[in-house]
Every structure is written in C-alpha cells, then in structure tokens.
Amino acid sequence: MVYFLATIKYPPKVAKEFGKKFLELTKMKSPDWLKVVHAFSVPDGKLKGYALYEVEDAKILKAEQAINKRLAIYFDLDGFEYRIERLMEAKEALPIIGLG
Secondary structure, eight states: OEEEEEEEEEOGGGHHHHHHHHHHHHHSOOOTTEEEEEEEEEEESEEEEEEEEEEOGGGHHHHHHHHHHHHGGGTTSTTOEEEEEEEOOHHHHGGGGTOO
16 A cells, blocks of 8 residues: 655635635545545644545556645635655665665
8 A cells, every 4th residue: 555645734814715625625526546544634833734645556646646636626725735745654665775
C-alpha cells in the first residue's frame, strides 16, 4: 500500500465557506481504490487540516490526480493552500540508506 498526506491551510475568515464546500465534497463519491484513512484538523494561525489516504501501489498516479481533483473544490477560497506528499514507511526508506 501507498500513503498520501494532504495538508490544507485556509484563513479563519473563509471557514464557513470552507465548511460548505467540505459538506459538498463528502457527498461526492471517491474511487473505490482511494481510501481516506483519517482526517484531522488543528488551528495553526490559519486553520489547518490533514487527510491521510491509502491506495494500492498500482494506482499511485491516479491517486495523486484524484486527490488534486478533490481539493480543487476549494481553489476559489481566498488564502487556500495545499500540499500533497507521498509518505514512505520505514521498510521502504531504510534500503535507500543501505539499511534494508
């Protein structure tokens, strides 16, 4: 399995608009092979959210595209920022430094 972490930030002044869009997003069907493992939220000057996605190895590119497409719903919100990272488990990372 492969994991992606989507980090989003937005200013408190657009929180209500964000919430409305979030509710729209929850009604949209995601591909069966893209699983949201968990979503988190934390205040950090701006409002900040994390979504952890799990996907089969063979769907890495499609998953990244699907996550970007899901986040596009927020693009018109002033101050919205996002970042998507592919995470590595220790068993994947250790061989890179000759330890696995």
